[in-house]
Amino acid sequence: MSNFDFDSIPHIAEVSACHGAYAEENVNEKNLMSFDERQKESKKVLPSIEEAIRRVGLKDGMTISFHHHFRNGDYVINMVMDVIAKMGFKGLTLAASSLTDCHWPLIEHIKNGVIKHIETSGLRGKLGDAVSHGLMDFPVIFRSHGGRAAAIESGELHIDVAFLGAPSCDPYGNANGYNRDSEEGSCCGSLGYAKLDALYADKCIIITDHLVSFPNTPFGIPESQVDYVVKVDNIGDPNGIMSGATRYTKNPKELLIAQYATNAIVASGYFKDNFSMQMGSGGASLAVARYLREKMIEQDIKCRFALGGITGQIVQMHEEGLVKKILDVQSFDLIAANSVKNNRFHQQIDASYYASYLNKGAAVNQLDFVILSALEVDTDFNVNVMTGSDGVIRGAVGGHPDTAAGASMTVVVCPLLRGRIPTICSKVNTVCTPGKTVDVVVTDQGIAVNPARPELYKRFVEAGLPVTTIEKLRDRAERIAGTPESIKYGDKIVGVLMYRDNTVLDVIREVID
């Protein structure tokens, strides 16, 4: 009991009949408007982004945050940054959960000094290229989804103002990744990355294109965390936000890799009733879902929960009763997004619950296995998902290192070669996920098992899988393609890769053309 004295009760000075906020006359009058009228009068709804920025008291040098649930269809970041630039702010830190191709207009804001620093999970396209060529004075900080959550929780990444796009929101700020009141407009399903920003940011502004009636339940972000709501015409291009359904690949090589990966999972010892898994949305990864589904039906095995970025394939398995529960930090397609809306046991989770290193328990720690992709894997099993064969930033860390560290078996799927470039090499350009957390690498030309997992190696051999060593895979790749010339980097560090515990994992240097 804290500070509970209340003059040590007995008769508390023989109380009067009227207490508290209403003790004095004409103070804090009750609102007598009807519910309908109140909504129209909500003080949270502001006419423009500019007005919201003024009200939250944005200052030069502050940290602003955005989410990437709208992927390449996002209008919010560019829209907000244009207003901020016009209002004359300088020296801001932009902390987005990730950035994609469509965010290239940020280059101008960086050049003009509006943005001084960027924190993100990834960069792509023109922006990634410009950063790799030395656009910024201070290096970009790359964090995994779990790492970002931990940094926000620890205060290492303090968000002053969060600008969070939402496909629906009511006048008090209950926001969601879909619109329950109509089928129109944009839809992104889970608001997993935005949820944490709303919770921790000093000020939170929801930007929506569908202002719906209170209460917008069940909500992704509650009104208790929202300062202001701004309605705009469009928060994104629905086609860029997500496609109707992620399609199964017909690429025979991806199918082959998926077949090997599935067989490896089945042989691993982790494929038993009530197992847990995470799959990506890449071609091979999705095909694993299909093949694994067949094995589950064949052997009458059910999955307790599927985690992560969720696809229509996982939803289908959920609706068939093969996957009991879904924990969804990010919905990858419209089927997944609609499932968040309609399926009781398809739960949206925030980035911390998903993968933080610092909280009291993260879902990644309950994974039996995860299927991940890679741009490069080296003979120490380190994985690069960030820089291309030319050294330029063209990827995102995502939940890669988080799930790799959490899962009992981390399976990386990749082709042995991409065009003329070996995927398996002696040293990756950028370490995004440490080799110690990677157990199995599945390529179209054989499966390599981390020597730290001899029992997996033994099981795969017994199952008749094409198992080999990572060195042999590298040799095979280099025999066909040759050893690529090393990339010419300058000394300047343009990016710093933080591991999920907020220690420095690797750096990315400026590319010299």
Add this chain to the structure above:
Amino acid sequence: MSRLRRSMLFVPGNNPGMIRDAHIYGSDSIMFDLEDSVAITEKDTARFLVYNALTHLRYGKKELVVRINDLSSGLGIADLEAIVRAQPDVIRLPKTDSAKDVIECEREIERIEREAGIPVGKTGMMAAIESANGVLNAREIAFASKRLIGIALGAEDYVTDLKTTRSPEGIELMFARGMIVNAAKAAGIMALDTVYSDVNNEEGFINEATMIKKMGFDGKSVINPRQIAPLHAVFTPSEKDLNKARAVMEAIAEANARGSGVASLKGKMIDKPVVARAQYLLEMAERAKTMTVEDI
């Protein structure tokens, strides 16, 4: 017993990406094509690429076949000059109408083998029959050379010759398939079926594969790696059939021990052809067993 040839994967000779990865899909044979899948302007490129692939890349234990252009096209000799020197397992001769076509091709192969210091007879051959005339001559073609490992049906040209088209159930190919499978078995070589072009119709493909296996064909050409697994599934004996075959072998072994050549199993007589079939089934299953990384 000769090797399994359940599947022969077509790889266009002018596609470096596909040539590089041709061995990873688990087909029993790979057939690099210099003929119909290569445009006339690409013929030199394809020949050069396939020659270099054969001499530089490693394809594990896969059987390597090269389909050359027919000799009358004016390209066939140039193909042989390059390809025989690269030493594939088999040269596939297209559009074979008569034994003469086989003999002429063999003569060129032998000449090149001698010039290149390759043991004479090392290069195998197969002949594709793709015309009405060729089908009628299937028997003489099958017996035309000791190098022949098999004869194959090329259905697209054949149905054009018949002035009909291909149907899902393949009624127009019944006679040709019957002739070819019979001629091949008479000559003690393999009968190999034509491609199924609708790669997205897996059910139709499986139906056709089931039928041609029943007819006696040893395998089939495939144009997409996705067709390999279903094809092998058709050609892989079921566990039930294998158990039956094992029981047959045990019963006959017992009978042999008693000095008898005939046994009985569950009231049915087991004689020589039954034993031969059981033995063939078990051998096939053994060969089709798990893949190791060396096979890739």
